[in-house]
Amino acid sequence: MRWRRATIAALALGALAGRASAADEPAAPAAAPAAQQASGTLAPTRIKDLYYGDVLFYFYQDDYFGALTRLRAAQEKDRVSHHADEAELLLGGLWLSYGEHIEAGKIFERLLASNVSPSVANRAWYYLGKIWYQRGYWSEAEGALRKVKGELPPRLEGEKRNLLAQVLIQQGRYDDAIAELNGWRGSPDWTAYAQFNLGVALVRKGRMNDAAALLDGVGRIPTSDEELLALRDKANLALGYAYLQADQPANAKIPLQRVRLQGVQSNKALLAVGWADSAEQKYREALVPWMELHGRNLLDAAVQESYLAVPYAFAKLNANAQAADYYNTAINSYTSESARIDESIAAIRAGKLLDTLIANDREGRNGWFWQLENLPQAPESRYLYHLLAGNEFQEGLKNYRDLNFMQRNLAEWSRSLVAFGDMVDTRQKAYEQRLPKIDASLSGVDPKALQDKRVELESRLNEAEHGGDVVALGTAHEQDMWARIIGMEDALAAQPDDRSLDETRDKVRLLKGVLSWQMNESYKARIWTTRRSLKELDLALREMEKRWLRVQQARDSFPNDTAGFATRVAALKPRIDALNTRLAAASQAQGEYLAGIAVKELEAQKGRLASYQVQARFALATIYDRAANAGSTQ
Amino acid sequence: MLRSLAQWCRASFVSVALLCAAGALADGAAPAANAPAASTATAPAAAPPAATAPAGASGGEFKSLDQEVQSLKTEVVELNKDLFVLEEELLFPANTQIAVFVSLDVGDFFAVDSVTLKIDDNEVANYLYTQREAEALMRGGVHRLYLGNLKVGKHELVAFFTGKGTHERDYKRGATLSFDKGIGAKYLELKISDRVRKLQPEFIVKEWE
Numbered sequence: 001m002r003w004r005r006a007t008i009a010a011l012a013l014g015a016l017a018g019r020a021s022a023a024d025e026p027a028a029p030a031a032a033p034a035a036q037q038a039s040g041t042l043a044p045t046r047i048k049d050l051y052y053g054d055v056l057f058y059f060y061q062d063d064y065f066g067a068l069t070r071l072r073a074a075q076e077k078d079r080v081s082h083h084a085d086e087a088e089l090l091l092g093g094l095w096l097s098y099g100e101h102i103e104a105g106k107i108f109e110r111l112l113a114s115n116v117s118p119s120v121a122n123r124a125w126y127y128l129g130k131i132w133y134q135r136g137y138w139s140e141a142e143g144a145l146r147k148v149k150g151e152l153p154p155r156l157e158g159e160k161r162n163l164l165a166q167v168l169i170q171q172g173r174y175d176d177a178i179a180e181l182n183g184w185r186g187s188p189d190w191t192a193y194a195q196f197n198l199g200v201a202l203v204r205k206g207r208m209n210d211a212a213a214l215l216d217g218v219g220r221i222p223t224s225d226e227e228l229l230a231l232r233d234k235a236n237l238a239l240g241y242a243y244l245q246a247d248q249p250a251n252a253k254i255p256l257q258r259v260r261l262q263g264v265q266s267n268k269a270l271l272a273v274g275w276a277d278s279a280e281q282k283y284r285e286a287l288v289p290w291m292e293l294h295g296r297n298l299l300d301a302a303v304q305e306s307y308l309a310v311p312y313a314f315a316k317l318n319a320n321a322q323a324a325d326y327y328n329t330a331i332n333s334y335t336s337e338s339a340r341i342d343e344s345i346a347a348i349r350a351g352k353l354l355d356t357l358i359a360n361d362r363e364g365r366n367g368w369f370w371q372l373e374n375l376p377q378a379p380e381s382r383y384l385y386h387l388l389a390g391n392e393f394q395e396g397l398k399n400y401r402d403l404n405f406m407q408r409n410l411a412e413w414s415r416s417l418v419a420f421g422d423m424v425d426t427r428q429k430a431y432e433q434r435l436p437k438i439d440a441s442l443s444g445v446d447p448k449a450l451q452d453k454r455v456e457l458e459s460r461l462n463e464a465e466h467g468g469d470v471v472a473l474g475t476a477h478e479q480d481m482w483a484r485i486i487g488m489e490d491a492l493a494a495q496p497d498d499r500s501l502d503e504t505r506d507k508v509r510l511l512k513g514v515l516s517w518q519m520n521e522s523y524k525a526r527i528w529t530t531r532r533s534l535k536e537l538d539l540a541l542r543e544m545e546k547r548w549l550r551v552q553q554a555r556d557s558f559p560n561d562t563a564g565f566a567t568r569v570a571a572l573k574p575r576i577d578a579l580n581t582r583l584a585a586a587s588q589a590q591g592e593y594l595a596g597i598a599v600k601e602l603e604a605q606k607g608r609l610a611s612y613q614v615q616a617r618f619a620l621a622t623i624y625d626r627a628a629n630a631g632s633t634q
Numbered sequence: 635m636l637r638s639l640a641q642w643c644r645a646s647f648v649s650v651a652l653l654c655a656a657g658a659l660a661d662g663a664a665p666a667a668n669a670p671a672a673s674t675a676t677a678p679a680a681a682p683p684a685a686t687a688p689a690g691a692s693g694g695e696f697k698s699l700d701q702e703v704q705s706l707k708t709e710v711v712e713l714n715k716d717l718f719v720l721e722e723e724l725l726f727p728a729n730t731q732i733a734v735f736v737s738l739d740v741g742d743f744f745a746v747d748s749v750t751l752k753i754d755d756n757e758v759a760n761y762l763y764t765q766r767e768a769e770a771l772m773r774g775g776v777h778r779l780y781l782g783n784l785k786v787g788k789h790e791l792v793a794f795f796t797g798k799g800t801h802e803r804d805y806k807r808g809a810t811l812s813f814d815k816g817i818g819a820k821y822l823e824l825k826i827s828d829r830v831r832k833l834q835p836e837f838i839v840k841e842w843e
Contacts, residue, residue: 073722
């Protein structure tokens with residue numbers, strides 16, 4: 001019973017833990033009993049209701065919608081009564097896994113306070129807090145995360161702390177966030193993330209000194225771990241830009257020069273180092289990072305800006321001819337890049353982006369754990385890299401995807417419902433055709449008359465038994481013989497004086513004696529046999545009565561049953577139609593919303609290019625103006 | 635004139651740089667989409683507000699849509715439940731219904747590939763398990779292999795299990811049960827379990843009340 005014993009552990013939160021572990025803790029699959037013990041899940045249980053196991057079958061395949069439907073049906077039909085509490089907790093976990101956090105929250109609120117082990121409750125609150133955070137329900141997220149009592153497993157604890165701090169930052173409660181993270185020491189990576197997030201938040205709040213200490217600390221972490229190296233780059237870049245904003249170019253260069261040259265952040269760092277040099281009037285030095293940047297892919301915003309920065313530096317160094325050349329290159333590049341962005345905007349408005357993103361997902365699964373992992377090779381993807389990876393887009397895309405799934409699901413049921421309606425009609429017609437035959441069969445059998453006959457038989461048997469009437473139990477042949485002997489006796493009795501009949505009288509008496517002896521001999525056995533036959537008759541009669549009643553009941557109830565089905569089919573159709581209408585509207589609205597934020601992002605990029613272009617043109621005009629003035633002066 | 639243009643130019647560059655600086659503060663912390671799993675997990679927390687924009691950051695529109703989607707999900711599941719129950723009651727009325735389930739207990743000695751089911755010598759199901767389904771069985775899931783209708787009275791069920799036994803050997807076994815179908819639904823379970831003492835799988839058909 002090893003796996004059976006494990007089931008509940010994998011239930012409400014085991015499921016969550018299972019999926020989460022797959023993502024967060026690959027070394028400790030949640031389904032393994034050892035992992036469950038380590039993480040402290042619910043007590044083991046045995047499957048006591050087959051339909052509970054049926055729900056788990058779909059649940060373990062990550063088919064949350066299928067499992068939800070089956071669990072709700074099983075609950076309604078009282079098929080999981082031995083697992084009532086677990087089923088309710090599982091339902092909460094399934095709602096959450098399916099991304100329906102409102103229902104999940106209601107169930108957890110009701111159940112987790114009392115009859116669940118703290119570790120299971122903690123996991124439930126943690127995941128609920130996470131989904132609420134990702135969807136921007138700040139106060140709800142905070143409430144859920146604060147319900148976690150004690151420590152979660154180390155990785156989850158680190159993420160929980162960060163989530164809580166983020167929730168507080170989102171609400172502008174920076175001091176609370178600092179208090180939340182102060183003094184907390186988790187794993188080095190989570191501690192670094194916490195300090196980084198807080199540092200960025202403090203920069204935004206204008207608390208530069210507090211922020212600098214935190215970001216500088218993260219920016220100097222000694223590590224060879226790729227993830228922490230990336231975070232270190234981000235911290236150095238953020239600190240560098242913060243110093244630039246604060247007009248402290250000399251300070252800015254120190255963290256900026258710590259950013260790795262080949263990392264994801266290197267373009268922005270190169271640009272910023274150039275600006276720091278430029279702010280100190282060191283244009284020749286500024287050209288070094290900017291020229292490096294100029295040779296990189298124009299898709300990057302920092303590279304785009306370098307197309308403007310390089311000629312700016314040349315102009316500052318009075319290399320006007322080179323400046324003019326670079327400005328012209330910039331104007332042409334901005335024009336073609338802007339045209340490509342226009343194409344992407346048109347594609348998004350035509351709905352191609354979402355279709356491509358959804359089509360890219362081949363597994364056809366749904367729910368909250370689903371994550372867009374591979375960006376399609378569409379041109380717009382490269383412009384929207386950060387947007388597509390962000391929570392707002394990802395969570396919105398999950399909703400869009402789930403809406404599409406539900407539309408397909410209802411379309412299938414719509415077709416089935418037509419078949420159900422036809423089936424009910426056909427049954428009704430068949431019933432009407434068969435009814436005369438059924439009625440004839442029913443009226444051809446009279447259970448009461450048969451029962452009366454049986455009673456009469458029994459009373460005859462009783463009489464025969466009480467009166468010692470052996471003839472009554474004789475065979476037909478014996479009774480016939482007996483009747484003939486009696487007849488002969490009567491005939492002989494009518495001739496009492498005829499002596500010639502004496503011999504016959506003796507023979508008749510002998511025959512009567514022999515026959516009587518035979519019947520007496522068999523009498524007891526015949527009584528027993530007849531009683532047994534009577535019992536068998538009782539059974540047969542009872543069975544006949546039951547069947548007769550069943551047919552009668554079926555005959556009477558069929559119209560009501562069929563009408564009941566017809567009513568249910570008729571009532572379900574408008575529900576499907578109404579939901580379909582709402583699903584279509586919601587899907588359209590969700591699609592437009594996602595396309596809207598994508599287009600907004602692209603238009604911002606286009607606006608930036610346009611702004612660069614205007615600046616390039618003005619600068620070019622300035623150079624020509626300067627050249628013209630110099631010529632006229634000469 | 636020259637001076638003023640140059641000043642304008644510098645000022646405008648500064649503003650561009652500041653724009654970019656704001657972007658760096660945002661984008662600098664944005665998680666890379668191709669980041670390793672651990673970093674994906676950290677993404678929501680690590681990302682600063684404007685970069686990963688937790689959904690609520692863009693205002694009420696996301697939430698309003700999200701709440702409508704939540705409400706639709708609940709209603710669609712309830713509707714599915716009603717349709718699911720209707721389908722079963724219509725096609726498999728309780729008084730004639732028979733359901734046959736497959737369960738796997740432990741499964742160290744047998745990995746199921748397929749199950750063939752015969753009732754009264756008629757093949758009613760032949761199911762080939764995917765790896766995902768076989769794993770779901772191993773984790774404690776119970777598969778409803780067959781749902782059908784059967785007359786009241788005596789019947790015989792025969793099930794054939796094929797799969798891999800120990801040492802990857804092909805394995806085929808049968809199990810049989812004679813049973814009475816009364817009024818009301820009949821549930822039968824095909825249980826595959828490990829008989830540890832014999833280091834062999836065991837196949838049992840169990841009647842449920």
